Amino acid sequence: MERDNVMPIVLISLLLLALTGTAGAGPLDGPGAPTAVICSACHGFAGQSQSNTMPILAGMASWYFKKAIQDFAAGKRTSPEMEPYAKQVVQFGLDDVAAYFAAQKRTVTPVTSDPAAIERGRAAAAQCTLCHGASGKGDPAKGVPDLTGQPPGYLKSQMLLFKADKRSPGDAQLKVVKALMATIPDEQLADLAAYWSSVR
Amino acid sequence: MKDPTRREFLWTSGLGLLAAGCAPTAADYAQKSGRRVVVIGGGWGGTTAAKYVRLADPSIEVVLLEPNKQFVSCPFSNLVLSGVRTIDSITFGYDRLRAHGVRVLHDTATAIEPDAKRVRVGNDSLPYDRLIVSPGVEFQWEQVEGLAAAQDRVLHAWKAGPQTVELARQLQAMPDGGVFVLTIPPAVYRCPPGPYERTCQVAWYLKNNKPKSKLIVLDANPNIISKTALFRAAWASYPNIEYRGSNKVVKVDPGTREVTTELGDKVKYDVLNLIPPQRAGTIAVSADLVGADKRWCEVNHLTYESVKHKNIHVIGDSTIGLPVPKSGNIANAMGKISALAVVSLLSDKPVPPMAPGNTCYSWVSDREAIAVVNAYKIEGGKVVQIEQKLTPGQSEMWAQNAVGWATSIWQDMLG
Numbered sequence: 001m002e003r004d005n006v007m008p009i010v011l012i013s014l015l016l017l018a019l020t021g022t023a024g025a026g027p028l029d030g031p032g033a034p035t036a037v038i039c040s041a042c043h044g045f046a047g048q049s050q051s052n053t054m055p056i057l058a059g060m061a062s063w064y065f066k067k068a069i070q071d072f073a074a075g076k077r078t079s080p081e082m083e084p085y086a087k088q089v090v091q092f093g094l095d096d097v098a099a100y101f102a103a104q105k106r107t108v109t110p111v112t113s114d115p116a117a118i119e120r121g122r123a124a125a126a127q128c129t130l131c132h133g134a135s136g137k138g139d140p141a142k143g144v145p146d147l148t149g150q151p152p153g154y155l156k157s158q159m160l161l162f163k164a165d166k167r168s169p170g171d172a173q174l175k176v177v178k179a180l181m182a183t184i185p186d187e188q189l190a191d192l193a194a195y196w197s198s199v200r
Numbered sequence: 201m202k203d204p205t206r207r208e209f210l211w212t213s214g215l216g217l218l219a220a221g222c223a224p225t226a227a228d229y230a231q232k233s234g235r236r237v238v239v240i241g242g243g244w245g246g247t248t249a250a251k252y253v254r255l256a257d258p259s260i261e262v263v264l265l266e267p268n269k270q271f272v273s274c275p276f277s278n279l280v281l282s283g284v285r286t287i288d289s290i291t292f293g294y295d296r297l298r299a300h301g302v303r304v305l306h307d308t309a310t311a312i313e314p315d316a317k318r319v320r321v322g323n324d325s326l327p328y329d330r331l332i333v334s335p336g337v338e339f340q341w342e343q344v345e346g347l348a349a350a351q352d353r354v355l356h357a358w359k360a361g362p363q364t365v366e367l368a369r370q371l372q373a374m375p376d377g378g379v380f381v382l383t384i385p386p387a388v389y390r391c392p393p394g395p396y397e398r399t400c401q402v403a404w405y406l407k408n409n410k411p412k413s414k415l416i417v418l419d420a421n422p423n424i425i426s427k428t429a430l431f432r433a434a435w436a437s438y439p440n441i442e443y444r445g446s447n448k449v450v451k452v453d454p455g456t457r458e459v460t461t462e463l464g465d466k467v468k469y470d471v472l473n474l475i476p477p478q479r480a481g482t483i484a485v486s487a488d489l490v491g492a493d494k495r496w497c498e499v500n501h502l503t504y505e506s507v508k509h510k511n512i513h514v515i516g517d518s519t520i521g522l523p524v525p526k527s528g529n530i531a532n533a534m535g536k537i538s539a540l541a542v543v544s545l546l547s548d549k550p551v552p553p554m555a556p557g558n559t560c561y562s563w564v565s566d567r568e569a570i571a572v573v574n575a576y577k578i579e580g581g582k583v584v585q586i587e588q589k590l591t592p593g594q595s596e597m598w599a600q601n602a603v604g605w606a607t608s609i610w611q612d613m614l615g
């Protein structure tokens with residue numbers, strides 16, 4: 001109900017902004033923005049990915065973003081697409097770009113999943129919650145990332161890479177998750193991806 | 201429900217009302233009140249530039265000139281030839297750009313007056329503070345004897361649209377046992393791997409639908425110029441391809457249905473796809489933005505301002521001198537960089553140093569793709585490549601990533 005009261009003020013403010021031509025702080029402000037806009041070709045404006053395969057970067061914890069970029073740049077997390085871009089981000093300032101995406105308001109993927117798959121995934125999700133927590137939001141202290149709201153295609157492809165030991169091969173920290181993935185049939189990975197994608 | 205929807209509603213219901221009522225003309229913008237950026241060309245570079253100027257500073261008026269009412273994507277258009285995709289699936293309108301406050305005029309820029317800072321549109325003129333020119337490429341018809349007079353019959357399909365659909369129709373109508381000839385111009389041209397992806401798609405279609413048919417590729421270049429080993433590996437599945445390097449086509453005769461190479465060889469065809477040599481779009485040439493070669497435009501690597509005319513920025517396939525391919529992804533990146541540079545210059549702020557990036561997928565069958573990725577940095581005021589990386593092979597996963605890339609970048613340009 002408070003929301004309803006706020007709306008006219010927001011409308012008037014926006015119209016005033018348009019009429020007076022005053023530009024406030026926007027999604028293109030901040031030292032990381034000029035580098036981050038290059039990412040938007042694949043990851044969406046301000047990191048709000050619109051596709052099924054590219055992860056959402058908006059609102060991503062900066063510790064996780066930085067680890068991912070460093071691993072890509074070092075060739076540890078193998079990706080012919082991300083390795084060059086990771087080096088470019090490092091070149092232009094990793095801390096600034098990580099801070100930029102962390103500061104963007106997180107949205108959830110526009111890609112929807114089959115409700116039946118979500119339900120099957122929910123029933124099988126306990127195995128993930130041991131590390132990622134009941135909420136799926138992860139645990140920064142242990143280096144465990146947030147699974148929720150990401151595109152289902154992205155979550156599934158990462159689980160398949162873990163299963164095949166193609167994501168960061170030899171990384172001791174990932175031994176447990178890879179051993180777990182090896183026990184899960186591919187169809188159930190798709191269900192788990194659908195479920196965690198749907199969690200808000 | 202979601203903030204973007206509200207914002208969009210505001211633009212379309214409020215400030216966008218003018219545009220919604222009746223189609224505006226150049227005469228409606230003959231006077232400007234505040235700061236104005238005019239963008240020529242609504243392709244990969246121009247749409248992105250127009251949108252990002254508005255995103256960076258909504259107080260700047262942006263007018264986009266594009267004669268076509270719909271945008272058809274060149275990337276993924278080779279899949280229309282093989283019937284894997286429809287033309288509708290790669291065709292988009294400009295309405296969502298209008299929702300960002302971009303004034304989209306479906307008209308053609310006929311001249312640029314750099315001193316008066318005006319773009320001529322027929323008898324009208326549009327004043328600007330900064331101009332961004334993204335005119336794509338034009339064909340050098342005169343480079344192939346007989347081509348200029350046969351433009352309506354000899355298809356390039358190198359600007360996605362009606363020619364793509366017509367070439368697909370000719371391919372489908374070709375009798376089994378027929379010869380499809382694809383000719384590739386000498387580098388530099390739009391989309392270096394494009395002709396080789398097209399080779400894969402035509403060969404895949406013929407293999408599955410007309411197994412007695414053959415595809416002859418006449419390449420003016422001595423060898424495949426992009427993703428060479430990956431394409432060679434993919435072509436192992438297509439024994440119907442006959443590739444001839446260093447075979448520049450210099451003459452076409454639609455009457456006898458044959459092309460002639462520089463070496464004097466005559467090659468008969470049932471269906472011909474002749475990709476002509478290219479130069480910067482016509483407006484870039486007539487406005488004296490091209491260099492001594494009369495083909496391409498040199499620009500500042502940080503702002504994309506023309507080295508020949510102040511306050512005019514050139515982006516996309518028309519540019520030369522940067523170590524980048526002529527790709528949609530590069531044009532999209534140049535669109536953003538030039539937009540932020542223009543906004544900074546109009547606000548007397550320092551231009552942020554930004555480098556483009558390039559992600560380029562090629563489909564080698566109906567379900568598998570390969571890719572090349574290039575990253576860049578700025579060194580001594582110039583764009584310098586950091587690294588180029590290729591996929592280790594072809595796979596369905598790269599194809600899925602290609603779909604993700606296309607979905608994202610189309611949205612980045614037009615959404």
